[in-house]
């Protein structure tokens with residue numbers, strides 16, 4: 829993902845990933861259930877483990893400012 833403000837594409841599936849930045853995509857970071865689902869899924873994809881509370885918080889604080 830070059831920028832969270834840009835539409836991305838999943839490298840393997842080619843599926844479009846709408847902008848992750850709330851300033852561009854107001855649907856982002858609005859559904860707690862969805863955020864928890866993707867955090868669990870994405871951390872396991874990326875790190876092979878669940879993210880710590882600190883890591884989740886850091887990403888959400890950063891994303892919220894985008």
Ligand code: HEM
Nearest residue numbers: 845855856857858859862863866867870871873874879887
């Ligand atoms: C290879 C790495 C990753 C890929 C391919 C990926 C892909 C995605 C996709 C496809 C979505 C859902 C978009 C949608 O349909 O709405 C998503 C949402 C999300 N991802 Fe990731 N992700 C990755 C890594 C991460 C990591 C490392 C984190 C945090 C540590 C993260 C946090 C999130 C969050 C919080 C959302 C939900 C945003 C919302 O509220 O809509 N992602 N990700």
